[in-house]
Amino acid sequence: MSLLTAETIGKKFGGVTALKDVSLFVETGEIVGMIGPNGSGKTTFINNLSGLYAPTTGRFMFNGEDITGLPAHVITGKGISRTFQNLRVFPNISVLENILIGLHCKIDTSLWDVYARVLKTRKVEKQAREKAMAVLELADLSGRHDTLAKNLPYGKQRLLEICRAIVSDPYLLLLDEPCAGMNPVEMDDLAGFIRILQKKGITVFVIEHNMRFIMSVAERIIVLANGAKFQEGTPVEIQKDKKVQAIYLGEEGDL
Ligand SMILES: Nc1ncnc2c1ncn2[C@@H]1O[C@H](COP(=O)(O)OP(=O)(O)O)[C@@H](O)[C@H]1O
Ligand SMILES: [Mg+2]
Numbered sequence: 001m002s003l004l005t006a007e008t009i010g011k012k013f014g015g016v017t018a019l020k021d022v023s024l025f026v027e028t029g030e031i032v033g034m035i036g037p038n039g040s041g042k043t044t045f046i047n048n049l050s051g052l053y054a055p056t057t058g059r060f061m062f063n064g065e066d067i068t069g070l071p072a073h074v075i076t077g078k079g080i081s082r083t084f085q086n087l088r089v090f091p092n093i094s095v096l097e098n099i100l101i102g103l104h105c106k107i108d109t110s111l112w113d114v115y116a117r118v119l120k121t122r123k124v125e126k127q128a129r130e131k132a133m134a135v136l137e138l139a140d141l142s143g144r145h146d147t148l149a150k151n152l153p154y155g156k157q158r159l160l161e162i163c164r165a166i167v168s169d170p171y172l173l174l175l176d177e178p179c180a181g182m183n184p185v186e187m188d189d190l191a192g193f194i195r196i197l198q199k200k201g202i203t204v205f206v207i208e209h210n211m212r213f214i215m216s217v218a219e220r221i222i223v224l225a226n227g228a229k230f231q232e233g234t235p236v237e238i239q240k241d242k243k244v245q246a247i248y249l250g251e252e253g254d255l
Pocket of ligand 1: 018
């Protein structure tokens with residue numbers, strides 16, 4: 001059984017068809033890439049999947065369960081985390097606090113008396129802090145846990161955002177153009193980080209416009225065009241595909 005199956009997903013915004021009949025699967029442990037020209041429906045696909053809004057047609061099966069149209073926090077609870085196309089770190093709090101915010105939804109506050117609450121809260125806070133530090137360690141950021149997020153270099157802020165997404169121990173991590181605004185060195189760091197996450201057992205679904213990056217990190221690539229699945233294959237197959245090359249003509253992200 002695949003970790004995720006999307007079955008004929010369609011999405012309309014009024015008269016605009018953003019997605020039509022998109023079917024795909026993601027196996028546990030894979031790094032799957034999604035590419036496609038601007039406006040081809042990539043962000044809409046993960047917005048549907050992560051519960052920002054429901055698809056108009058089709059369904060998402062995750063771990064054998066139909067999760068179509070569930071609220072975003074419920075989907076997060078089932079083990080799907082995401083980042084957004086635009087950077088969403090909180091600039092004026094520390095790196096560590098940015099991660100602790102990601103753990104908030106996991107902290108159980110339903111305790112049976114005040115005394116137990118105090119004791120347990122302390123324990124939970126300590127565990128949360130340890131967990132957050134362990135995640136920062138993966139991104140080589142633990143030494144900067146006290147730094148205000150805005151004082152990190154841009155590429156590190158994007159890694160911080162991913163750290164926040166993984167602190168809840170997701171099965172599946174969705175990344176929407178994580179390279180945007182990065183320089184080549186930062187992109188290499190990010191690729192290395194994604195491979196570390198894979199080794200930790202997290203399955204990664206990454207939308208990206210930067211071809212060099214996606215070709216280096218993804219094991220399988222799905223191409224969207226005009227809201228529909230256009231092609232699917234290994235990075236080498238996709239790079240050689242003349243039809244895929246044609247839909248990128250005139251775009252800045254040449255294959
Ligand atoms: N909330 C929305 N309301 C109306 N149209 C939308 C909305 N979100 C996306 N679209 C349209 O859906 C299409 C796909 O957009 P998007 O998923 O953002 O593409 P991509 O991420 O591949 O660049 C575009 O035509 C876009 O204008
Ligand atoms: Mg997008």
